[in-house]
Amino acid sequence: KDYGGREILAFYEIRTYDIKPSKMKDFVELVNKYFHLRTAHSELVGFWSAELGAMNKVVHIWKYEDFAHRTAVRHALANDKDWQGKFISAALPLMEKQHNEVAYLVPWCQIGKPPKEGVYEWVTFQMKPGGPALWGEAFRAAINAHINTGYTKLIGVFHTEYGLLNTVHVIWWNESPDHRAAGRHSAHEDARVVAAVRDSVRFLESQQNMLLMPLPCSPLK
Incomplete structure (x- = not known):
């Protein structure tokens, strides 16, 4: 990537909400009804609910050009009366x-x-300190070995900048939970x-890890 370009500054905000068990259905209905008001402001990458490995949890990912872009979006959302x-x-x-x-x-x-x-597997790795410079090559080889088996598709590999550091999130797409199980x-x-x-x-x-199901509003289905 070009260090002079915008893309190098682009980052992803991963938001995880724990929903009250008795309110999960209501929350999903609310998202389905009104989330277009939020996606009018910035790019949604994916929105899922946890099926296995966690319960009553939703995860969504937002892409921002840089931190100034996020600040502007958050400001606009705070002033969006509909939202x-x-x-x-x-x-x-x-x-x-x-x-x-x-x-x-x-x-x-x-x-x-x-x-x-399909369905998504979200795998979170807690790595030894040192960042991609330390673990990147070996980790990439392990990821590629799984890709080459052909049973799963890689969606993204993210490493944290804010939050619990030395964390890597890997998102995989699978046709179904059973297809994944047989492939693994x-x-x-x-x-x-x-x-x-x-x-x-x-x-x-x-x-x-968690098995995630995409919500209707999710660009990644």
Whole structure:
């Protein structure tokens, strides 16, 4: 990427909301009804609800050109009476808590496009300190080994700038949960995958994952 260009400054805000268990259905209905008011202001990358690995949780990703762009968007949203009145005032009582992170795509990755509608696996890796300069090459080899098995499609690899540092989020698309399960089973018998993963875990502290379902408003389906 060109360091003189805008794209190098572009970042992604990952927002995670825990919804009150009794209010999850209401929250999703509210999003479906009014979220076009929010996407009028800036680019939504994806919006999902957790199905496995977490409950009553939604995750959404926003792309910004730079931090000034985000500040301008947040200011505009604060002054958008429709958004504040129809969505925010109704949504806040439905939430338990909100969390956000700022992350960059790793240099060797762009946002992938799914071939059709499916399910998403969100894998979070807590890495040893040092950043992509330390773990990037081995991690990329492990990612590519999984891509080469053909059962899954890479959507994005993000590393955090604000939030819990040394965190990497990897998003995969799969046709279905069972398609993923069968693919992973065969991948773990592939010597190339095993070798690449074994090399990359040297830099790994912990990992966790979620199975996510896209909401109707999500550009990534």
